[in-house]
Amino acid sequence: MNLNLIILIPLIPLVVFLVLGLFYKKIKPAISGYIGVFGLLISTSLAFYAAYMYFIVIGKTEGVYQTIVEKTVWMNFTDSLRIDMGILIDPIAVMMLIVVSVISLMVHIYSRGYMKGDLGYTKYFAFLSLFTFSMYGLVLATNLFQIYIFWELVGVSSYLLIGYYYTKESAVAAAKKAFVVTRFADLGFLIGILIIGYYTGTYDFETLNNPEGTSILNWASTSFMGLSALTWALILVFIGGAGKSAMFPLHIWLPDAMEGPTPVSALIHAATMVVAGVYLVARLFPMYYFIEDGFALNIVAFVGAFTALFAAVIAITQTDIKRVLAFSTMSQLGYMMLALGVSGYEGHEGLGFMSSMFHLFTHAMFKALLFLCAGSVIHAVHSNFLKDMGGLRKYMPITNITFLIAALAIAGVPPLAGFWSKDEILVATFEHSLFLYVIGLFVAGLTAFYIFRIYFGIFWGKESNYKDKPHESPGSMTAPLLILAFLSIVVGFIPFSEFISPDKAGFETHLNYPLAAIAVFAGLLGIGLSWIFYKKENELADKFASRFGAFYTWAYHKFYFDELYLFVTKRILFNVIAKTAARFDKKYVDGTMVGIGNQTVSTSERIKVMQSGKVQDYALAFIAGAVVLAIICIYLWLN
Amino acid sequence: MIPGISIYEILTVTSILFFIGVYGFITRTNLISILISVELILNASVVNFVIINKYLFPEALQGVYFSIFIIAVAAAETALAVSIIINLYRQISSVEVKDIETMKY
Amino acid sequence: MDILSLFIVLPVLTVLVLVFTKNLKQARMVALAGSLVQLGMAINLIFAYLKEIKTNDAIMVFIKDVVWFKNFNIHYNIGVDGISVALLVLTAIVVLAGVFISWKMEDLPKEFFISLIVLSIGVYGFFISIDLFTMFVFFEIAVIPMYLLIGIWGTGPREFSAMKLTLMLMGASAVLLVGILGIYFNSDSDGGALTFNILEIAKVNIPFEVQRLFFPITFIGFAVIGALFPFHTWSPDGHASAPTAVSMLHAGVLMKLGGYGVFRVAIYLLPEGALHWSWFFIILSAFGVIYGAFAAIKQTDLKYINAYSSVSHLGLVLFALLMLNKTAWNGAILQSLSHGFMTALFFALIGMIYGRTHTRDVTKLGGLLKVIPFISAVYVIAGLASLGLPGFSGFVAEMNIFVGAFENDNIYYRIGTVIAVSAIVVTAVYILRVVGIMLMGPVNNEAYLNLERVRWYEKLGILLLLLPIIAIGVAPLWLSELILKSLDPFLKGVL
């Protein structure tokens, strides 16, 4: 395999970004779109070439897929600790390359239609390229610090793209929120990295993840508050991942992030960047698994499960379709985390890991598709809200069909992609813990319910009063829809476990028919319920909602987490701490310094009477001074 | 050497003289009186020099001629002071010490 | 003339020529020519230095030693190592950018450029000095023009700010003088002669009691100019009142004297004192880091925000220096450089915004990205660099500092480190707040629609500062190696 070609995969988007960014005034919008698409087309082909070479041509050596690493020193910290830049190729990296390439390419193509006529067209493509570059870099990272670097870069690309409509206050606020919340999570990540670096002396994944490596064997050497230092580090790293993957309670930025252009939501906030957290945990999976008997992994599992449930409940109540999709994304990410959390390491025990990656893969396809469809709808009706839609199936047949396929996929209806991956997750969970399995199953039902709720709401039901008739989107937008729809159908049949497993050896999986049946039933139940509620305009849904009353309102308001955070940040951090700091600085610190000066001046004012202008006072002072001096001298002499 | 009178008594007198001078300097309100007080201070020193020379170190006359010089300088000083005071009197028709306080603080 | 003395002689010549200039046009051309040559020399110095250290493994190279006051053993003794070379380049770049930014200095132009260049003489001299006395002389030379620069060409409460700044800095340097004298009179502890020579003193084992006494004095003396909490309060007022180029030079270069001095004098010469006191100052500086960041959140004046951000960033420098290991030191130097470029860039941009809108109040500004896109875009980039985004110099520096700080397994150090690291979040908050309010959002004042676009000289000034930020951020290795090589001598004392 030619590594130089692999290195080109991230570099091409970088070059595109630089070209578009530096010459954005000179390049015509139409051309910049072509440059972006063309660049990514090459990257995508190279990604497929890499996959082909890695899995098929090179294949396994001694029963496992070898990890290929090529790196160069970027900066030295100490004799052992340094940041390398390079590429690391192993099964999950290759898989992610495919995901990123495919989705990004689709979004690029789609955006050419969606963003047509926008003033910042070139800028938009530049940012997209920047993001793609960063994401590639993150995927291919060879060590913790490299991943952190690109982690931050995807964060900032996300910031720039969410805030793309920068004249809109809400977009600006959302961008800021996304950045700050993930930044807060990254703080945990960074401290985690620092701890790992200090205790293991390396940032390299190869060394860290080696089950016979010193870091894994010696984890118990240091402890802090009952847990080993490395467990703490892994928990902190997971906090970083949780921030990016919008795990509870760091999820609040993701719904707001929907302020960005819809293709961006599809690319960044559904398919690629948000799975970075999952990818990070998967990347460090051996560490998570072996250190302190997977203590940190349990946390991952529970957080994942809770988030899956929590987000699904909220998703039911939302009326903004992009937000529904956002919560759906959260929920599915929770699923992936859950799967990772329940996974074992060797052979078939690695089912959770495998299924998580599998779900990541399939989810990327159908969720991107859902978003792009939503974008197509929004493009047509100029609104995000369900109340402004309805009955669109007549006007937008392609969008309708593709959306339906995606919805079926996410609902886990066989034989679409979602069914296969979700089924594996449920199997893995079932083998680990019944409790988590029940949650997972319940979420599967909820998922089907809410996704079909919006499906019916958009394409069926009563038509709104459209100002101008909605029409199907242009070919540049529908083509990606069709491609993704096709992928959503077929990717489930890839024998994923052959390629991806924690120990990289691969294993056989078989459909567990009873569990699959239960899962499918749950999905169908959800679909059925939403058929009853939302297919035709009726009162049932409202009645049902009012039955739940307070709980519904809570869920509608996302359990008031935004308000809670606002309270903590605005009221406490800004108004109390920051204001106090600013005032303290002005009043006391500065006050002291200025006070010293003023005190000196006022002392000067106070003692001015000494210089009374009376020559006799001067004489008195003279004599008194002499006497005092004499007393001092004689006193000193006596002692 | 004055028989029957020791150096201590004389030195006590000169010290008293000195402090009378200082007291006068500080309390008098008339510039001329202050000048007289200064003379007292100087004279205390003059007597001191003479007495010390006579009683303690009679072999040389250092103290004595020192005192002569002091008297001469004191005379010059007085003359100068009085002339300045007269000049002031021309301008403000006063030789009171309270009238020379325009510059202060 | 040796390669280093030129750094003093050339600005002096520039000043002399400036004295005879008649108007703004002449003055700025002379200043530009002078600072261009300086930059050329600085860049030339990098190559000369890299060539020199291949054959010369002395601690400092290009040493020029001339006896000055022989009775005190005061020498005009100059030399450079990697650290000073890097800082010299920083200075040259910022000065040149400052000249560009002051292109339209209508009021007393000649005097302005003279003061600016005199200031740079002080800075250059400080960085190349090996002799404590010479160093101190240059230190004060660098500080005093600030009074005139702020007082004459400043805005707002300029007289008050100028006075406050000067008094606090000179007060600090006065304290420093005690420290320097203390070091000087103990430089014969091993039986040698009294000396001001830093390299000589470093070889002497100064008794621990003396180090314990004089370390805090020397440290505080230098750290005030490095905005150590709670002696930082000259900086917000000073920066807010200063004219653009002066803010740039002051925050970009002058405040670096603090960190450099702490390192070169306090830590290098009094290592045992440093070990003894480091915990205390670490807590102080770490507190300063987070405190500055929090205080910046609530400010509305752009310059105040940046000033508090400087307090925070430079707190990190002091914090890192006290960690007493190579990685953190490397980070501290890198942070000095990075902050120098970044904050100078910020002040340049703020100056441009102020020059166009006549306000620095963020709440009154809005939507500038639409009307002055170049300036605003660079502001965003500078902001991102400032909050430590990879790809920019700030990240490189901060990571070195944090990794270095984590090398110390001691509870005080750990607490300080975690506090300091947390500041990266707060930094993001205040920077994005400004970006959000001022640059993004709708244009909130019709007058802003006709703002003048960026001029060529402004563009040059901006790019001059932006390029190093990116260069260091993308390829830090060569620079950090350059610095790392020079750190070994410092390590001897603290092991």
Added chain:
Amino acid sequence: MNFSSFLLMRQEIALLVIILLLVIAEIFIPKKKKVSIVHLALFLFGIHAIIGFFEIDESSLFGGMFRTNHLIHFFKNVLNIGVLILLLQSADWIQEKIVNQNKGSEFFILLFSSLLGIYFMISAGDFLMFYLGLELSTLPVTALAAYETMKRISSESGIKLILSSALASGVSLFGISMLYASTGSIYFSEVVQVLSSTNLTLLGMVLLFAGISFKISLVPFHFWTADVYEGAPISIASYLSVISKGGAVFILMILLFTVLRPLAHIWENMIYVIAIATMFIGNLFALRQQNMKRFLAFSSIAQAGFILLGIMEGSKLGTATVVYFVLIYIFSNLAAFGVIQAISLQTGKERIKDYEGLYRTNPNLSLVLMLALFSLAGIPPVAGFFGKFFLFTAAASKGFYLLVFLAVVNVTISLYYYLIVVRAMFLRKGENPIPFFRNKIYMRIGLVITVLGILLLGIYSPIYDYIYDLSSALN
């Protein structure tokens, strides 16, 4: 007695000759041409100052009453230069305001007499010579202080000066009599051999010290300073603050280092206290002054406090640093007074407020004043910095770090008020700034010399080395 040994008194004799020549000239020059006496005096004194640089042997005269050595000789030369600059700066004033009152030649005669007194004072080998020199240096100045007979404050200042100085000389005489009582001699060389610390000697020392402190205006013997400076003509204030003070510092150093050396452990503490008090009081009072002369008066008090830091060292290093500082101080203060003189002569304005906007109308004058103030404040690269730094070094060499610390605190305070003047000149535009004017040639020469001194004395190190080499003379 070999008459050639009178050459040791060459400076004194030359000055005396100048005085006599001026007296003769006063008689023979017709009234209309009295202005030429200014040129004559300047010319004569200029020659005298130049001749002064020729070497003189180290020896003593009159059985030790008068002595001289290279350091004393050097110091006299320093004073000569100071007086020369002072005369250059005052020449215009004398020509315009004094000569027409027919008092031109007296001014020079009195001034030179006072300088002669200082010569004798610092060359003194016994207390008598010291006393006579002291009086000779003071009395003519009191006359000069009251020289503007039409001005009330001038007379007032004259009275204040003469009364205070009479008290001071009386007190110091009383002290000398005590020292005489306990040692039996008035010769320095004999006194030092038998001096030991007793009540009497300590009291004598304190009183003697008070008398000299009066001239240096150390706290609490300084009160006359501000009033007299304010009232007296500027050239006299200038003379008092640099020449008279410089001479007194030098004799104080001689007395403390040679005569009173056996009591060093006592006077060290005394000076410590006085130094702190002087610096603080001087600075605190200077802070709020509005009048430039008063302002410089308090500034000069504070400077005297700094000088004491050098004296604390008590040996060669201290001597060298003090002499060096005084040299620099003479140049700096004369530059400041020169500018004030020039402005006062042109406009009659003496308040700091009047200086607002000066830079924009008279840039050169304000630059000179700024340099002078920076030098007084001790900011590099001008000379004052080096002077102060070395003084502090001298004090630190004996381990007085706390004192040095308090001194540097005071440097910061002093910087504040020096910057107030700079602020007025540079930062403010002023509603009614002093209009542009050109100085006459003498004033310009005087200012240029001071500026050169301020710029070069510090950086050009051989000067300090030279002083240091001479300084062993005192020990």
